[in-house]
Amino acid sequence: MRLRIRDPHGAARAVAYLMLVAAVYLLVTGVLLKLGDPVVELAALGVVSVAFLLVGLICLRTPEKLPRLFWLSVPFVSAGVVTGLNLATRDTSTGAQLFYLWPLLYAASFLSRVMISATVAAISAGHALLAFSFMDGLHAFNDWSALTVAMSMVAFVVAALVERNDRLRDVLEVQATQDALTGAANRRAFDDRLAGTADEAAHGGRPLALVMIDVDHFKSINDTWGHATGDRALRTVAEALRDSASGNDHLVARLGGDEFAVLLRAGPYEAIRYAEQARTLVEAARDLPCGPPRLSIGVAVVPDHATGAEDLQRVADAALYRAKAGGRGRSVLAGDAVALN
Structure with a gap:
């Protein structure tokens, strides 16, 4: 997205620290070290310092109170402030130009490529105004072009590193929540989803099966056909569990060994139909040397059979136990006296 903000928490901290440091810096160098200057100038700098301090505290403590547009405008406002200060002091030195690095690094770290390009353009335009105002033509052109190229290179490198880091983080998140063998979610992902959705269903949300x-x-x-065939059987089951659900509002998880669990936004009879569809798909598999594996399934629903996550697991496990005790290869709905086989 062109106007997305990557890592809002990090962006808020970056702006907060800048504002707080800038407030102290401006108060010391612009007011305390220049006592004796015109009162109007000192008062103006003092007001700006206080404004920086207040914005910094808001960004640090309650960043959610600031509109989205604020975070998008930060690099442009910062570049404008740097340009304005350099123009006011007629400072064309390299040290003054280095202050442009902050809005550039902010944009490259937290904003999209379009916003990064716009920030580089704003910095380039701001320095062009300064350079061509206080330098001779050739010197101004060389200084402006050098800064523009340098800022563009920094932006490209930082943005590339940030995007690479995002990709690596995404890979790690998948690895941390996915079962490597079947592609299903793992126990950690299942527990996280169950905790939130079961509570929602218990308090008037959509039923959770x-x-x-x-x-x-x-x-x-495994003992008869080998672990490779066992692995293929598990992948067949996971694929059937995924294919049996309609839409995307479900989670298929492998809890360990040959045990799977599925979370569905469904009522009791929709859930039991899903279970039977999954068993039918597995029974239709013809590419396994061991033949299609049979499944024992227990189904429970919040709020029909349970009132929370822990209770739901207990009731579903009890239904699964009944399916096994009744001869396996069947589905049992919690509270029902009849099993489907």
């Missing part, structure tokens, strides 16, 4: 699945006699598959 928990479908607990065991692959029947999985140990004998």
Whole structure:
């Protein structure tokens, strides 16, 4: 997205620290060290210092109170302030130009490529105004072009590093929440989703179904046909569980070994239909040397059978136990006396 803000928390901290440091710097160098200058100038700098301090505190403590446009405008306002101060002091030195690095690094770290390019353009335009106002033509052109090229290179390198870091973080997040063998979510991702959705369903939200699945006699598959065939069987089950759900509002997880769980936004009978569809898809598999594995399934729903995450797991596990005790290869809905097989 062209106007997205990457890492809003980090952006808020960056602006807060800049404003707080700038407030102190301006108060010391612009007011305290220049006592005796015209009172109007000292008062103006004092007011600006206080304004910087207040903005910094807001960004640090309650950044959510500031509109989205504020965070997008930060690099342009900062570049404008730097340009204005350099013009006011007629300072064309390299040290003065280095202050442009802050809005550039902010944009490269937290904003999109379009906003980064716009920031570089704003910095280039601001320095052009300064350079061509106080330098001779050739010197001004050389100084302006050198700064523009340098800022562009810095922006490109920083943006590339930030994007690479984002990609690596995304990979790590997937690895931390996904089962490597089946591509299903792992226990950690399942627990996180269950905790939030079960509480929502218990307090008037859409019903949440928990479908607990065991692959029947999985140990004998591994012992007889080898672990490679067992792995293929698990992948077949995970694929069937994903394909049986309509839409994207579900989570298929492998909890460990041959145990799977599925979270569905569904009522009791929709959930049991899902379970039967999954069993049918697995039974239709014809590419496994061991033949299609059979599934024992227990189903429970919040709020119909449980009032929270822990209660839902307990009731679904009890339904799964009944499916196993009743001969395996069947689905049991919590509270029902009849199992589907």
